[in-house]
Amino acid sequence: MAVQDKLRLGVNIDHVATVRNARGGAYPDPLRAARAAQEAGADGITAHLREDRRHITDADIEGLQEILTVPLNFEMAATDEMQTIALRHKPHAVCIVPEKREERTTEGGLEVAREENRLAHFIAPLREAGCRVSIFIAADQRQIEAANRIGAEVIELHTGAYCDAFADGNWATAQKELQKLEAMAKFGHDLGLEVHAGHGLTYDTVSPVAAFPEVQELNIGHFLIGEAIFLGLGPAIAEMRRLMDDAREG
Ligand code: PXP
Numbered sequence: 495m496a497v498q499d500k501l502r503l504g505v506n507i508d509h510v511a512t513v514r515n516a517r518g519g520a521y522p523d524p525l526r527a528a529r530a531a532q533e534a535g536a537d538g539i540t541a542h543l544r545e546d547r548r549h550i551t552d553a554d555i556e557g558l559q560e561i562l563t564v565p566l567n568f569e570m571a572a573t574d575e576m577q578t579i580a581l582r583h584k585p586h587a588v589c590i591v592p593e594k595r596e597e598r599t600t601e602g603g604l605e606v607a608r609e610e611n612r613l614a615h616f617i618a619p620l621r622e623a624g625c626r627v628s629i630f631i632a633a634d635q636r637q638i639e640a641a642n643r644i645g646a647e648v649i650e651l652h653t654g655a656y657c658d659a660f661a662d663g664n665w666a667t668a669q670k671e672l673q674k675l676e677a678m679a680k681f682g683h684d685l686g687l688e689v690h691a692g693h694g695l696t697y698d699t700v701s702p703v704a705a706f707p708e709v710q711e712l713n714i715g716h717f718l719i720g721e722a723i724f725l726g727l728g729p730a731i732a733e734m735r736r737l738m739d740d741a742r743e744g
Contacts, residue, residue, distance in 0.1 A: 499707075499742065500742075501704055501709065501710065501711065501712065501738050501739075501742050502537035502538060502710060502711040502712070503535070503536055503537050503538075503711070503712055503714065503731070503734060503735055503738060504536065504537065504538040504539065504540045504567050504690075504692070504711055504712065504713040504714070505528075505531040505536040505538070505539055505540065505713075505714065505715065505718060505731060506539075506540040506541070506542070506569075506692075506713055506714060506715025506716075506718075507524045507527045507528055507531065507539060507540070507541055507550075507715065507719070508524075508540075508541060508542050508549045508550055508715055508716075509549065509715060509716055509719040509720075510522050510523075510524040510527040510719055511524045511541075511549035511550050511551070511554060512548070512549045513719075515548070515549060524541070524550065524554050524557075524558075525554070525557045525558065525561055527719075527727060528558055528561065528562060529561065530727045530728055531727060531731055532562070532563060532564050533728065534727065534728035534729075534731040534732055534735075535731060535732065535735050536564060536731060537564060537565075537711070538564050538565045538566070538567050538586075538587075538711070538713075539558060539562055539564060539565075539566055539567070540566075540567040540568075540569060540589070540713045540715065541554060541555060541558060541566070541567075541568065541569065542569035542570070542591065543555055543568070543569070543570055543576065543579065544571075544593060545571060545573065545575070545576075545593060552579065555568065555579070555583060555585075556583070559583050559585065565585075565586035565587060566585040566586055566587070567585070567586065567587040567588075567589055567628070567713065568580055568583070568585040568587065568588050568589070568625075569588075569589045569591050569630075570588060570589070570590065570591070571590070571591060571592065571593035572590050572604075572609075572612075572613060572616050577616065577619065577620065580620055580623075580625065581619060581620070581623055584623050584624060584625060585625060586625070586626060587625060587626040587627075587628055587648070588617075588620050588625045588626070588627055588628065589628040589629070589630055589648075589650060589713075590604055590613070590616075590617065590627065590628070590629050590630065591604060591630040592604045592605065592630070601654070602632060602652065602654075603630055603631040603632035603634070603637060603651075603652045604629055604630055604631055604637070605637070606629060606631060606637050606640040606641050606644065607636050607637055607639075607640040610640050610643060610644055613629075613644050614643075614644040614645060617644060617645060617646065618645070621645060621647075626647050626648055627645070627646050627647055627648065628646065628647070628648035628649065628650050628688075628690060629641040629644075629646045629648070629649050629650070630649075630650045630652060631649050631650065631651060631652065632651075632652050632655075633651050633652070633671070633674040633675045633677075633678035633679075634678070635678065635681055638678060638681055638682050638685065638687070639685070641682075641687070642682075642685045642686070642687055646687065647687065647688060648687060648688040648689070648690055649682050649687050649688075649689055649690070650689075650690040650691060650692055650711075650713065651675055651678060651679060651682075651689065651690070651691040651692075651709075652691075652692075652693050653675065653691050653692060653693050653694055653695055653699070653703055654693040654694045655667075655671045656668055656671035656672050656675060656694075656699065656703075657693065657694030657695060657696070657699050658694065659671055660698065660699050661694075672702050672703070675691065675703060675706070676706050679691070679706045679708040679709050680706075680708055682708070683708035688710055688711075689708050689709050689710060690709065690710060690711040690712070690713060691703050691706075691709050691711075691712055691713075692712055692713035692714060693713075694716070694717075695712060695714045695717065696717040697717075697721075697733065697734065697737055700712065700714070700734065700737050700738060700741070701737055701738075701740070701741040702741070704737065704738040704741035704742055705741040705742065705744070712738065714734060718730050718731060718734060721733075
């Protein structure tokens with residue numbers, strides 16, 4: 495499999511819905527944000543339908559499927575309820591993430607190795623329905639091998655540990671996490687998996703990850719929606735795109 499030069503940017507719009515839901519109304523509309531992101535050059539839109547519907551709702555997913563001209567990456571936990579919803583909508587991609595009700599965000603990668611059998615059965619109908627199945631995973635060789643064995647086509651490497659260390663000013667740890675991400679991006683790619691990455695990325699942390707040639711897509715949400723308050727969504731995305739392209743060119 496060839497390493498792809500153009501790095502795709504998936505924009506996660508969950509937190510537009512978070513702001514909307516803070517007042518219980520219809521504003522700001524995540525579908526409008528998705529349209530604006532498309533126009534600003536997003537290569538895909540990501541939305542996570544959580545079990546507790548704390549941000550994205552079922553109606554948002556339905557609306558996104560209707561209006562998007564770029565692929566929808568539907569993030570969900572490996573539950574029967576979510577599988578039924580995914581099979582109804584058949585989004586371009588389904589990203590399986592771990593989900594704990596008490597967490598603020600998706601805190602770690604999916605435990606694939608210990609749940610290989612269950613997950614293999616879980617993703618089979620999604621693949622048969624034509625969805626590209628992606629597994630959100632720590633930069634851990636054992637988990638990547640398991641993701642490959644269960645038949646996932648894509649892994650998304652969790653960049654949270656790197657970004658957290660960077661935000662804390664813990665450079666040695668950030669560097670170590672980056673090295674792990676680099677090695678595991680290569681490892682996954684060499685197994686024949688498509689490699690994505692995301693979580694916690696900002697203008698300050700994106701470049702080294704964007705420079706890994708095996709990484710084909712970054713999924714970025716919270717920072718971009720926050721930055722949109724100051725710059726507007728289009729310019730915030732354009733700046734991320736510029737940083738990614740610059741990093742890719744070296
Ligand atoms: N990728 C996955 C699988 C995620 O669960 C999330 C967070 O919902 C992201 C990327 C984006 O993370 P952030 O919002 O921190 O940019």
